[in-house]
Every structure is written in structure tokens, then in C-alpha cells.
Amino acid sequence: MLARQRQDLIIQAVEEHGGVRVSELVADLHVSDMTIRRDIEALADKGLVRKVHGGATRADRSAEEPGFTAKSEMNPVQKSEIARTAASLISAGSSVAVSAGTTAYAVAIELRAIKRLTVVTNSPRVADLLNDPTRDDLLVVLTGGVRTPSDALAGPVANEMLASTHVDTLILGVHGIDLHAGLTTPNLQEAQTNRALIKSAKRIVVVADHTKWGIIGLSTIATLDKVHTLVTDAELDEDARREISRQGVNLIVAPRSEEPLPTPVVS
The missing domain is CATH 3.40.50.1360 (Rossmann fold)
Known part of the structure; x- marks a missing residue:
């Protein structure tokens, strides 16, 4: 799987759930922990996600309010x-x-x-x-x-x-x-x-x-x-x-x- 494809899937997971863990992405995408961390870093640099300890969340948007679930x-x-x-x-x-x-x-x-x-x-x-x-x-x-x-x-x-x-x-x-x-x-x-x-x-x-x-x-x-x-x-x-x-x-x-x-x- 190409890096762009992985990163699109990461963005999709973040948008659907509000956040995603590195361990979950490693299991779902069958790649190494380091590969996922590099993908998250690249997406965070573009402002597409927010990098947090152990994973990623939605990029900061001051008026966006994720639901309780x-x-x-x-x-x-x-x-x-x-x-x-x-x-x-x-x-x-x-x-x-x-x-x-x-x-x-x-x-x-x-x-x-x-x-x-x-x-x-x-x-x-x-x-x-x-x-x-x-x-x-x-x-x-x-x-x-x-x-x-x-x-x-x-x-x-x-x-x-x-x-x-x-x-x-x-x-x-x-x-x-x-x-x-x-x-x-x-x-x-x-x-x-x-x-x-x-x-x-x-x-x-x-x-x-x-x-x-x-x-x-x-x-x-x-x-x-x-x-x-x-x-x-x-x-x-x-x-x-x-x-x-x-x-x-x-x-x-x-x-x-x-x-x-x-x-x-x-x-």
C-alpha cells in the first residue's frame, strides 16, 4: 500500500471516530509502528490531523465539536x-x-x-x-x-x-x-x-x-x-x-x- 493510500485511510478513521491510536492503525493496515508514526507526522505537518501521544485526533478547528460518542x-x-x-x-x-x-x-x-x-x-x-x-x-x-x-x-x-x-x-x-x-x-x-x-x-x-x-x-x-x-x-x-x-x-x-x-x- 502506498503512503498516500495509508494516509487517506488515517484521515478517514480520524474523521469517523474523532481520533485513532497508532496500535489500531498498525493492526488494520499491517505495517510497522514507525511507518504509522511517520504517516501521522506527515499529516500533522500539513494540518490534516493533530498528533497526540499514541495516535492522532482531528485537526484543531475552533468551532468544531465532536459528539459524545x-x-x-x-x-x-x-x-x-x-x-x-x-x-x-x-x-x-x-x-x-x-x-x-x-x-x-x-x-x-x-x-x-x-x-x-x-x-x-x-x-x-x-x-x-x-x-x-x-x-x-x-x-x-x-x-x-x-x-x-x-x-x-x-x-x-x-x-x-x-x-x-x-x-x-x-x-x-x-x-x-x-x-x-x-x-x-x-x-x-x-x-x-x-x-x-x-x-x-x-x-x-x-x-x-x-x-x-x-x-x-x-x-x-x-x-x-x-x-x-x-x-x-x-x-x-x-x-x-x-x-x-x-x-x-x-x-x-x-x-x-x-x-x-x-x-x-x-x-
């Missing part, structure tokens, strides 16, 4: 690591807002183990996940709003509801993080609702894997100085870690799956 297939191990670490910051008996997005959803999975919890969310998926009629110690409040491509409820109805809501902690997933642009999203309505979520919370915990660093969406949700804690994975490079910490953000790097978690706060 496409995003859920990207970096699942890292998201799980981040989720376990972020959930360990939540104590029993507290109130938590959980935004939409696949990493926030992963955190919601871990929140099910916490006792006496009140959860406010603009994600129907999170609300469905946490809905448990057998538990009288778990209250789930779903905002109204218009559904976005990432399965968030956003817009005036959600914003008005959140304006009178006060929670201890917000778990916020984002499309991208940049030193200057801050936390961003491709969706203007979702940006407004995420700002309302931020205003509702005493503590802002952003959950984002390493591939979100340097990505800039169409609209800024908040600058980095508004973030109390950022939970990310071990593949975030050292330069990014230093820049984030310089902004006064409490940076927590989630242990890899085989490593023990820090002592949890939950009981």
Missing part, C-alpha cells in the same frame, strides 16, 4: 485515571455540580461510591447514570436547556436555574485549555452555561487529559486564574505543568492505573 473513545484509560483522582477530592455529604462531557461523565461514575451526595448537572447522561431509586442519600438535579452536540443542556433555561444554585464543588470538563485563552469550548451556548456553573461553585475542579492542552475552542469559558484545581494525566509535559502552576492552579497529576491513588477525602 466520538470523544468517549479518545484516551479512555487517562480519563479513568483522572476520574478516580477527581472523585477522591469529594467528601461525603457535600454538593457537587458536574458538567457535560466524557471526562466529567467518567468522574460521575466514581461519584456513585460517595455517601450523602447532592449532584447538580446539565448532562442528561450524568443524571441517568446517577439516578438510583434505591438510594435516599443521593439527590440528582438536572437543569433544563437545549441539548448541544456534546449532550449538554445549555442556554437561558439552564443559566437561570444555575443562577440561584450554590454548590461546594464543580467538576468541569472542557474542550481545550490554553495559557492565554484559558478554558474553551466550540459551543457559544455551552460556554455561557459553563460560566453559570462556575459562578455557582465555591471550588472549581477542571478535569482534562493531556491532549486538551494547547487546544483553543471558539469561546472562552474562564481564564486559568479562575481554576482552583486541575486534574490531568501523567502524560502532560513538564513545560505545560510549569505554566499551569505559575497561574496559581493546584495541579494534580493522576497516578497511572497501576499506581495507588492518593489518600482519598471521601468516607
Whole structure:
């Protein structure tokens, strides 16, 4: 197979799924790991894909918003690591807002183990996940709003509801993080609702894997100085870690799956 044919197939896989792993391409195309990495490098140089650790994702487009299913297939191990670490910051008996997005959803999975919890969310998926009629110690409040491509409820109805809501902690997933642009999203309505979520919370915990660093969406949700804690994975490079910490953000790097978690706060 010619390089051009391989690269066309790589672009097709990225467009269909939002991202693709080197290991998957090696198996599908029956070529070496090094060949695939060279193909991805060539495509990234042309701006056709974005090279990430272990694979490739769609090229940066500030107004493009991949759907929930496409995003859920990207970096699942890292998201799980981040989720376990972020959930360990939540104590029993507290109130938590959980935004939409696949990493926030992963955190919601871990929140099910916490006792006496009140959860406010603009994600129907999170609300469905946490809905448990057998538990009288778990209250789930779903905002109204218009559904976005990432399965968030956003817009005036959600914003008005959140304006009178006060929670201890917000778990916020984002499309991208940049030193200057801050936390961003491709969706203007979702940006407004995420700002309302931020205003509702005493503590802002952003959950984002390493591939979100340097990505800039169409609209800024908040600058980095508004973030109390950022939970990310071990593949975030050292330069990014230093820049984030310089902004006064409490940076927590989630242990890899085989490593023990820090002592949890939950009981």
C-alpha cells in the first residue's frame, strides 16, 4: 500500500471516530509502528490531523465539536485515571455540580461510591447514570436547556436555574485549555452555561487529559486564574505543568492505573 493510500485511510478513521491510536492503525493496515508514526507526522505537518501521544485526533478547528460518542473513545484509560483522582477530592455529604462531557461523565461514575451526595448537572447522561431509586442519600438535579452536540443542556433555561444554585464543588470538563485563552469550548451556548456553573461553585475542579492542552475552542469559558484545581494525566509535559502552576492552579497529576491513588477525602 502506498503512503498516500495509508494516509487517506488515517484521515478517514480520524474523521469517523474523532481520533485513532497508532496500535489500531498498525493492526488494520499491517505495517510497522514507525511507518504509522511517520504517516501521522506527515499529516500533522500539513494540518490534516493533530498528533497526540499514541495516535492522532482531528485537526484543531475552533468551532468544531465532536459528539459524545466520538470523544468517549479518545484516551479512555487517562480519563479513568483522572476520574478516580477527581472523585477522591469529594467528601461525603457535600454538593457537587458536574458538567457535560466524557471526562466529567467518567468522574460521575466514581461519584456513585460517595455517601450523602447532592449532584447538580446539565448532562442528561450524568443524571441517568446517577439516578438510583434505591438510594435516599443521593439527590440528582438536572437543569433544563437545549441539548448541544456534546449532550449538554445549555442556554437561558439552564443559566437561570444555575443562577440561584450554590454548590461546594464543580467538576468541569472542557474542550481545550490554553495559557492565554484559558478554558474553551466550540459551543457559544455551552460556554455561557459553563460560566453559570462556575459562578455557582465555591471550588472549581477542571478535569482534562493531556491532549486538551494547547487546544483553543471558539469561546472562552474562564481564564486559568479562575481554576482552583486541575486534574490531568501523567502524560502532560513538564513545560505545560510549569505554566499551569505559575497561574496559581493546584495541579494534580493522576497516578497511572497501576499506581495507588492518593489518600482519598471521601468516607
